[in-house]
Amino acid sequence: MHGNGSASPRPLAIEARGLIKRFDGFTAVDGVDLSVPEGAVYGILGPNGAGKTTTLRMLLGIIDPDEGYRRVLGADRPHDVAHTIGYLPEERGLYPAMKAVDAIAFVGALRGLPLKEGRRRGRELLEQHGLGYAADRQIRQLSKGMAQQVQILGTLVHKPRLVVFDEPFSGLDAINQGKLERMMRGLAEDGTTVIFSTHVIAHAERLCDDVAIIAGGKVPFAGPVDVARDRIPAQVRLETRSGDGPWRAALPADLRRDGKSDGGAFWYFPLPETGIEPLLRALIEGEAGILSLSIERAGLHDAFVAIAGEAAARALEEESPEEMRR
Numbered sequence: 349m350h351g352n353g354s355a356s357p358r359p360l361a362i363e364a365r366g367l368i369k370r371f372d373g374f375t376a377v378d379g380v381d382l383s384v385p386e387g388a389v390y391g392i393l394g395p396n397g398a399g400k401t402t403t404l405r406m407l408l409g410i411i412d413p414d415e416g417y418r419r420v421l422g423a424d425r426p427h428d429v430a431h432t433i434g435y436l437p438e439e440r441g442l443y444p445a446m447k448a449v450d451a452i453a454f455v456g457a458l459r460g461l462p463l464k465e466g467r468r469r470g471r472e473l474l475e476q477h478g479l480g481y482a483a484d485r486q487i488r489q490l491s492k493g494m495a496q497q498v499q500i501l502g503t504l505v506h507k508p509r510l511v512v513f514d515e516p517f518s519g520l521d522a523i524n525q526g527k528l529e530r531m532m533r534g535l536a537e538d539g540t541t542v543i544f545s546t547h548v549i550a551h552a553e554r555l556c557d558d559v560a561i562i563a564g565g566k567v568p569f570a571g572p573v574d575v576a577r578d579r580i581p582a583q584v585r586l587e588t589r590s591g592d593g594p595w596r597a598a599l600p601a602d603l604r605r606d607g608k609s610d611g612g613a614f615w616y617f618p619l620p621e622t623g624i625e626p627l628l629r630a631l632i633e634g635e636a637g638i639l640s641l642s643i644e645r646a647g648l649h650d651a652f653v654a655i656a657g658e659a660a661a662r663a664l665e666e667e668s669p670e671e672m673r674r
């Protein structure tokens with residue numbers, strides 16, 4: 349993951365304010381604000397039913413919000429820039445009798461790319477991604493993972509400025525998940541904006557510059573992943589040879605003593621606001637005998653729990669127990 353530490357803010361590929369969408373009296377999206385910088389990998393993280401797909405469809409102009417507005421690549425009407433957007437919907441689907449290269453060309457044609465050029469680029473893309481041998485095979489002759497890769501290449505064939513993936517990792521094995529992650533990073537490095545929805549925290553943590561956490565149709569946090577993680581203070585894990593002494597005054601009053609080592613002690617406490625240096629000085633001058641010291645930053649999972657609550661975090665884990673451990 350790479351941080352978003354630039355001093356001047358990048359121009360926005362997507363700006364959404366106060367998006368609300370209701371279906372038959374049910375509010376699926378309830379006041380969503382998003383700011384997606386150009387060239388970012390941006391994740392929308394939340395459990396199924398949280399409003400991720402509805403939000404993406406509003407950004408793409410597939411459905412219109414009941415309230416609020418969105419600007420996409422500078423346009424108030426997403427349809428005006430549809431030819432510069434690639435979209436992989438959650439419901440995958442290619443015509444089974446089509447050849448792989450024709451399927452890619454067909455998806456490109458829907459975005460205004462001439463079929464002949466789509467076929468040429470399609471063969472090129474298949475070769476680049478190790479699937480050249482399958483160019484003339486029908487979709488029905490491909491494995492599910494290969495067919496999904498073909499659909500992803502179709503999403504990219506017209507060289508979009510913005511790519512929107514809805515749950516792109518579901519149904520892919522670990523090898524193809526890794527390939528897709530590398531592809532998404534490569535797109536961002538080339539200046540393409542990538543926005544994707546996921547219910548798997550590990551993908552968001554590895555890939556994203558910025559993330560929007562969504563739960564119950566609301567976004568309680570949107571911004572850099574580092575800022576989300578910093579909602580929870582870093583924890584200090586310390587092992588000292590001495591179990592007591594005047595240096596103890598430098599440790600926070602609410603620390604947890606994690607147990608005894610041989611003749612010494614383990615300590616676990618939030619990183620003091622003054623930082624680690626004053627604490628180190630007190631430990632050294634007081635001859636605490638530092639055996640080990642580490643500073644552990646909170647992961648995105650802990651930040652998600654703090655921001656969205658235990659229930660939303662449990663919903664994520666129930667949806668993807670095997671992926672959470674990956």
